[in-house]
Structure formats: structure tokens, C-alpha cells
Amino acid sequence: MRIIRLLLVFMFVGMGATMAQAKKGTLATVVIKTPTVQCAMCKQTIERFMYQEEGVQSCKVDFKKKTTTMKYYTDRTNVENLRAAIANTGYDADDVTAAEDAYKALPTCCKKPEDGGGQPKKKG
Numbered sequence: 318m319r320i321i322r323l324l325l326v327f328m329f330v331g332m333g334a335t336m337a338q339a340k341k342g343t344l345a346t347v348v349i350k351t352p353t354v355q356c357a358m359c360k361q362t363i364e365r366f367m368y369q370e371e372g373v374q375s376c377k378v379d380f381k382k383k384t385t386t387m388k389y390y391t392d393r394t395n396v397e398n399l400r401a402a403i404a405n406t407g408y409d410a411d412d413v414t415a416a417e418d419a420y421k422a423l424p425t426c427c428k429k430p431e432d433g434g435g436q437p438k439k440k441g
């Protein structure tokens with residue numbers, strides 16, 4: 318009798334875990350072009366901000382390739398939201414232009430070269 322009860326408990330725990338997983342929704346990956354990122358600080362700024370964004374599971378900025386790769390839960394957010402969120406950190410995201418206020422608040426090195434920012438150009 319005890320064993321049957323124990324089995325039942327295990328079954329419920331198992332079902333609960335399965336349901337919790339289903340509730341999390343589907344993960345999707347998106348690569349967003351972020352052409353204005355240029356250094357490790359840009360990467361940090363975007364990643365720190367995006368991890369607070371609803372539905373984002375992971376965020377990785379590649380400032381050499383100038384892309385931001387994100388995994389997100391499709392039931393909690395969408396690509397438009399993610400682009401808008403990046404733009405709100407001060408960086409262009411695909412066809413969404415950076416929010417001006419946020420861009421102005423970026424450290425000088427993270428601004429576009431025409432605004433006096435950027436890294437010294439390496440030759441070759």
C-alpha cells in the first residue's frame with residue numbers, strides 16, 4: 318500500500334515537471350543586426366539590459382560581427398519587442414533606429430565615429 322502511494326506521488330511530481338516545462342513556452346533564436354556596436358562596453362550595455370527584458374532567455378552580442386543573438390520565449394515576447402528593446406539601449410537593431418536619448422547617454426567610446434566616438438582604427 319505504501320509503495321502504491323509513493324508511486325502516485327512520483328507520478329504527480331513527474332506530471333508537474335512536464336506541465337511546468339510546457340508552461341515556459343517555446344524557445345526561439347533570433348539574430349539581430351546591431352551595426353553600431355563596436356566594443357566590449359557596447360556588448361555589456363546591451364546584454365545587461367536584455368537580460369532584464371521580459372521573455373529573454375539569453376543574449377549574446379558579437380561586436381566584431383555586429384550582431385546580437387538572442388534566445389527568447391515566443392509566448393512572452395517577439396522579435397519586434399526585442400528590436401525595440403535594443404534600440405532603447407541606444408543601438409540600432411535591424412531597421413529600428415536607436416533611441417536618441419539612450420544613444421546620447423552612451424559612453425563616448427560607444428558612439429559613432431562621426432560623433433567623436435569609436436575605437437582607433439587598426440590598419441590592415
Ligand SMILES: [Cu+2]
Nearest residue numbers: 356358359427
Ligand atoms: Cu562600446
